[in-house]
Structures are given as structure tokens and as C-alpha cells.
């Protein structure tokens with residue numbers, strides 16, 4: 001709830017900011033939380049304990065120092081960053097999206113992304129005072145190639161975001177269409193691979209074909225949403241420029257140590273991601289068999305479904321202890337759609353039962 005600002009303060013705050021809604025995190029206490037594409041698995045107890053010991057030994061009195069460079073080097077090796085390319089860190093990829101808008105804020109600059117898509121692309125444009133151009137997907141959630149190419153020609157965007165896979169539709173785009181968009185782009189193209197641990201393809205092996213393409217990833221969906229660590233890979237000279245707008249100590253010593261620990265135990269997270277991909281396949285089978293539900297194929301740890309009445313199903317599921325995301329008001333193409341995060345076997349069973357009972 002926002003209290004009304006007294007006039008002497010209201011004149012200090014931007015009008016458009018006053019008109020905005022704060023990013024809403026749904027209350028989830030006591031509910032099976034399947035609304036935010038988190039990994040439902042915690043670290044195994046022995047690793048959680050080992051991590052506690054590692055974090056306990058971190059000096060908190062110093063600003064983040066060379067451990068951040070160690071983390072960057074570890075991530076460069078982990079993500080197989082090509083020669084001549086570099087990597088910058090963000091406090092989640094959310095921060096990288098904001099920093100990129102800041103760095104590209106030249107007169108007339110705009111940001112373009114398909115819709116429905118991740119809200120931060122539009123928000124970063126608005127907050128930076130850049131124009132945002134949203135291009136609707138086709139009704140089956142594919143890129144509308146001609147509409148994209150036309151919007152690119154008209155608006156000459158400085159940044160095009162392609163979430164690969166997309167949120168909330170969970171699909172990968174057609175690679176031929178991506179290629180033609182990349183070739184037509186007069187500015188940067190960011191391949192946002194937040195859901196890469198669950199995807200059947202990555203853009204990484206095509207990255208060096210085009211010097212204006214950047215790759216963005218996060219450890220959030222991997223299993224470290226609470227840590228807040230995202231990274232962006234691109235040609236070293238370009239990354240060096242964008243890195244200048246990054247607040248100097250944006251990644252805390254605790255984020256840094258936890259991320260280093262996670263990379264040392266990457267196999268555990270890979271096993272969890274594999275388990276979630278198996279759960280996703282089972283969920284899709286069960287959803288396909290549920291009359292009245294349409295479920296789209298997924299390359300992420302979420303499944304978009306259309307139900308007869310999203311508000312009724314959302315509330316009914318919540319009353320039965322399961323929290324999902326009602327995305328039906330995000331965009332007309334998502335009418336009566338819910339976004340379901342893939343959880344543990346038990347959580348998925350509860351979610352399916354709650355959905356079935358709430359249709």
C-alpha cells in the first residue's frame with residue numbers, strides 16, 4: 001500500500017514513477033510456491049552446511065575485492081566464454097538489463113522485445129527514458145518475423161531482447177527467424193538465456209558470428225534465486241564499456257562466495273535441473289490428459305496453460321494451498337492463461353490435483 005505523498009515531496013518524484021506499480025511479489029507463506037520459476041530443491045544438507053562454513057569465514061568488513069575476479073574467471077570457464085569475449089556480473093540479470101539501458105541511453109534510442117515477454121525489458125526502457133517497442137508474438141507464441149522486421153526497420157532499436165526460452169511462454173524461438181532478426185538489427189541483440197538449464201538449445205555456439213550479440217544468463221533458475229547473480233557475455237570491448245555504468249560493488253561478498261561454492265558443486269545443480277526436466281515431461285503428459293486444459297510445450301522450468309477461467313482456477317488453487325501465477329491480464333494473447341512452475345514430484349501432484357479441482 002503506497003501512502004499519498006505530501007505535495008512538497010510529490011513534486012520531487014517523477015510523474016511516471018508515481019504512476020507505476022511496485023514489482024509485486026505474491027505472499028506465499030504456507031503455500032506450495034510454484035509462481036516464480038524457482039528451483040524447488042535446496043542444497044543437500046551436507047553441502048548446505050559446508051556452504052555455511054564458507055560464508056562464515058568471509059570477511060564482511062571489506063568491500064568485495066579479488067574474489068569477484070575469481071568468480072568472473074570461474075564463470076568464464078563454466079560458460080565457455082569464447083576468446084576475445086568477456087563477462088560482466090550483475091546483481092541478478094535484472095540489474096544487467098537496467099545497466100544496459102543506462103549505457104545505451106543516447107538520444108532517440110529505443111528497446112524492442114516481443115510481447116508477451118519479461119517485464120524488465122519494458123521497465124528498464126521506461127526508467128531510463130527510452131522508448132519501448134513491443135511486438136506481439138503470433139497466437140501460437142512464435143516470433144512474428146515480418147512484424148519484427150518491420151518494427152526493426154521503423155524504430156531502429158538500440159537493443160533487441162530475445163528471451164531464449166521466453167517467459168512466460170516457455171518456448172525457444174525458431175533459429176532461422178532469430179538469424180534474420182540478428183542480421184536486420186542495427187543495434188545490440190541480447191539473447192536472454194535465464195532458463196538455459198532447462199533448454200534443449202543455447203545460442204552460445206553461435207555467439208561469435210555477430211559482434212553485436214550479447215548473451216545474458218543468471219544463476220537464479222539454476223537454484224540460486226536468493227543469491228542474486230546474473231552475468232552477461234559479449235565482445236570484450238563492448239563489455240568494457242557497459243561495465244563502466246555498473247555500481248562498483250554490485251555483487252556482495254556473500255553472493256560471490258555462494259556463487260563460487262555453487263560452481264564447485266555444479267554437478268548437484270545439473271542433477272536437479274535434469275530431475276526438473278523429467279518432472280516437466282510428466283507434468284505435460286498429465287496436463288495434456290486434463291479436459292479443458294491446453295498446455296504449451298516448454299523448454300524452461302515453467303509450463304503455460306490455458307484454462308476455461310484463469311481467475312477461478314488461480315483462486316481455487318490458492319484455496320487448496322498452491323500458488324501459481326495468473327498471467328491472463330499481462331497481454332491479450334494470454335487470456336485465461338496460468339504459468340505453472342515445475343516443482344518437486346509431490347508439489348506437482350498437489351498442483352495437478354488443485355488445478356483439476358479448480359477448473
Ligand code: PMP
Nearest residue numbers: 092093094118163167194218220
Ligand atoms: N530474464 C528472464 C527471461 C526472466 O524470466 C527473469 C526472471 N524471471 C530474469 C531475466 C531475471 O532473473 P534474475 O534477475 O533473477 O537473474
